[in-house]
Amino acid sequence: MFRAEIRKEIGKIVPAGTIFSVGRPENPEHGDYSSNAALVVAKELKKNPREAAEELKNKLLSNPIAKWVEKIEIAGPGFLNFWIKKEVLFKALGSKPKFPKRKEKISLDYLDANPTGPIHIGHARSGFLGDALSNILEVAGHKVSREFYVNNAKVNTQIRSLGKTALGRGEEYKHAQLFSLLKKSIVKKKLSKAKHESEAGFYIAGLIHKENERFLKNKAKIKYNLFFEEESVYASGLLKNILEKLVKSGAAYEKDGAMWLRASKYGDSEDRVLVRSGGEPTYVAADIAYHWDRMVKRKFDLIINIFGADHYGYGPRLKAALAALGLDPKRIKIIGVQTARLVSGGKEVKMSKRKGEFITLEELLDNIGLDATRWFFLERSPDTHMDFDLDLAKERSKKNPVYYVQYAHARACSILRKRKAGKIVNLELLTQPEELALIKKILQLPEIVEDIARDYQVHRLPRYAYELAQVFTNFYEKHKVIDEKNPDLTKARLALVLATQKTIKTTLSLMGIAAPEKM
RNA sequence: GCCCUCGUAGCUCAACUGGAUAGAGCGCCGGACUUCUAAUCCGGGGGUUACAGGUUCAAAUCCUGUCGAGGGUACCA
Numbered sequence: 001m002f003r004a005e006i007r008k009e010i011g012k013i014v015p016a017g018t019i020f021s022v023g024r025p026e027n028p029e030h031g032d033y034s035s036n037a038a039l040v041v042a043k044e045l046k047k048n049p050r051e052a053a054e055e056l057k058n059k060l061l062s063n064p065i066a067k068w069v070e071k072i073e074i075a076g077p078g079f080l081n082f083w084i085k086k087e088v089l090f091k092a093l094g095s096k097p098k099f100p101k102r103k104e105k106i107s108l109d110y111l112d113a114n115p116t117g118p119i120h121i122g123h124a125r126s127g128f129l130g131d132a133l134s135n136i137l138e139v140a141g142h143k144v145s146r147e148f149y150v151n152n153a154k155v156n157t158q159i160r161s162l163g164k165t166a167l168g169r170g171e172e173y174k175h176a177q178l179f180s181l182l183k184k185s186i187v188k189k190k191l192s193k194a195k196h197e198s199e200a201g202f203y204i205a206g207l208i209h210k211e212n213e214r215f216l217k218n219k220a221k222i223k224y225n226l227f228f229e230e231e232s233v234y235a236s237g238l239l240k241n242i243l244e245k246l247v248k249s250g251a252a253y254e255k256d257g258a259m260w261l262r263a264s265k266y267g268d269s270e271d272r273v274l275v276r277s278g279g280e281p282t283y284v285a286a287d288i289a290y291h292w293d294r295m296v297k298r299k300f301d302l303i304i305n306i307f308g309a310d311h312y313g314y315g316p317r318l319k320a321a322l323a324a325l326g327l328d329p330k331r332i333k334i335i336g337v338q339t340a341r342l343v344s345g346g347k348e349v350k351m352s353k354r355k356g357e358f359i360t361l362e363e364l365l366d367n368i369g370l371d372a373t374r375w376f377f378l379e380r381s382p383d384t385h386m387d388f389d390l391d392l393a394k395e396r397s398k399k400n401p402v403y404y405v406q407y408a409h410a411r412a413c414s415i416l417r418k419r420k421a422g423k424i425v426n427l428e429l430l431t432q433p434e435e436l437a438l439i440k441k442i443l444q445l446p447e448i449v450e451d452i453a454r455d456y457q458v459h460r461l462p463r464y465a466y467e468l469a470q471v472f473t474n475f476y477e478k479h480k481v482i483d484e485k486n487p488d489l490t491k492a493r494l495a496l497v498l499a500t501q502k503t504i505k506t507t508l509s510l511m512g513i514a515a516p517e518k519m
Numbered sequence: 520g521c522c523c524u525c526g527u528a529g530c531u532c533a534a535c536u537g538g539a540u541a542g543a544g545c546g547c548c549g550g551a552c553u554u555c556u557a558a559u560c561c562g563g564g565g566g567u568u569a570c571a572g573g574u575u576c577a578a579a580u581c582c583u584g585u586c587g588a589g590g591g592u593a594c595c596a
Binding site for chain 2: 003021022023024025026027029030034036039040042043049075076077078079112114116151156157158159161230256257258260269270272273274275276277278280282283284287308309310311312313314315316336338339341343346379380381383384385386387389392396399400401403404406407408410411413414415416417418419447448451455457459460463466467470473474476477478480481482497518519
């Protein structure tokens with residue numbers, strides 16, 4: 001919260017449009033916050049950096065922030081380092097965390113497993129990321145619709161192929177989930193009446209999706225507000241409407257009996273087929289309709305799609321299509337998620353979708369547990385190719401960071417069970433470096449949330465959780481909380497422990513991870 | 520071939536988006552339990568940020584090229 005204020009005040013002084021940073025230096029000698037603003041300004045105005053820093057500092061000291069900044073120091077080539085007054089920190093610790101109050105309407109789409117098979121580990125990263133990001137954006141004040149696009153259109157090639165397999169005429173989707181469905185007599189009966197493969201496929205897809213939906217809700221705890229069915233844009237006539245619009249505006253044209261989108265005109269590498277020569281619309285056509293529904297009908301300010309690596313290249317096509325409809329592509333943010341490899345005993349665990357040898361997310365959860373699984377997927381930046389170490393994730397020990405954080409929480413709870421934190425306390429008694437470090441760490445959470453709401457880098461959160469647990473443990477090792485000889489200090493420390501416990505709990509719950517009171 | 524993402528300690532990953540001495544965890548070595556939870560803590564070693572140039576006060580980060588990994592490149596989704 002202090003950081004946002006510092007940024008705001010500097011922003012008022014420097015020339016408009018100046019890009020500068022306000023960060024939290026790792027080295028405590030560099031203050032609680034640090035900014036490179038003077039260096040940036042000096043470059044633009046061709047000034048001496050130290051002089052520019054001096055000037056900035058003097059102006060800042062006559063601003064409102066002077067009330068809560070203890071001192072501003074100019075260091076190194078011209079950094080401005082800020083220290084916050086202790087009484088201000090105490091006051092902040094004593095009040096509720098101030099999360100940012102952003103007010104956008106966001107439609108966030110994630111996981112989108114095809115209803116042709118079970119949710120597998122390839123979906124996990126996108127699913128957990130989407131779920132956690134939704135939580136974070138909501139805490140940051142946004143209104144978020146959590147959405148899952150179900151690719152179940154009857155004209156969809158994969159749906160037809162699924163129907164083919166279900167009717168015993170195809171090989172593609174022979175997997176355990178399908179076989180167990182085919183054993184049911186109702187399913188057999190229904191399939192025998194199906195006139196066409198696409199009809200059979202649509203029916204089976206509905207069953208598979210229901211199972212997947214139940215699994216996500218009950219076991220993976222990945223929440224949704226809306227399952228948007230691809231088939232619905234056909235049934236409602238929306239797709240037909242959109243295609244007419246595109247033809248009318250000249251963004252679509254006929255060639256070789258098919259309808260093409262002039263995508264190359266809007267930034268895509270080539271034009272794309274919207275309606276096949278057989279008369280069936282393609283995936284992108286239906287997807288445009290889905291996005292129209294989100295952007296125009298339901299009026300979301302921002303559209304976020306989390307795409308897997310295999311889908312990421314599709315982004316420009318989608319954006320081009322929406323640009324052709326006159327929608328601003330800047331309202332769409334696509335987050336790419338790289339593939340995850342499962343590693344055990346130092347070797348990759350191979351899975352082949354084609355042979356039906358995929359590892360389902362359910363198997364992984366049964367093996368590892370939800371908390372550790374979520375932690376491991378959220379811990380890494382989504383754009384790196386990650387290794388998921390099964391052996392490490394399984395380990396319930398200090399090697400496993402998720403338990404370290406949960407343990408710190410349980411420890412705090414244990415202290416609070418012995419002695420309850422009171423309401424009236426004198427926090428000024430907290431003067432030890434470990435205590436101050438802990439207070440500052442606790443106060444950082446809203447800033448982390450703010451950062452993530454801005455750039456969607458969810459992996460900052462597990463890192464923060466770990467750091468917080470570490471700082472708390474340092475404090476715990478060094479200082480005894482309950483001290484009968486010093487009741488006032490005990491009260492102050494109990495208040496600190498309570499604030500820590502609440503902050504760890506909040507952080508973990510944003511990630512969908514439990515915060516046990518005993519371990 | 521072209522496009523996208525990535526390459527950082529032995530391993531898995533960070534680095535506040537161009538900032539100060541590149542940081543954590545694991546593993547390794549050495550130490551600490553009569554204690555509010557030892558699922559813990561303290562100390563140590565470990566780096567030419569794949570490579571070669573360039574841009575500037577400042578580069579792991581930006582630009583060019585090379586090498587390597589993964590993905591995309593359908594009238595599949």
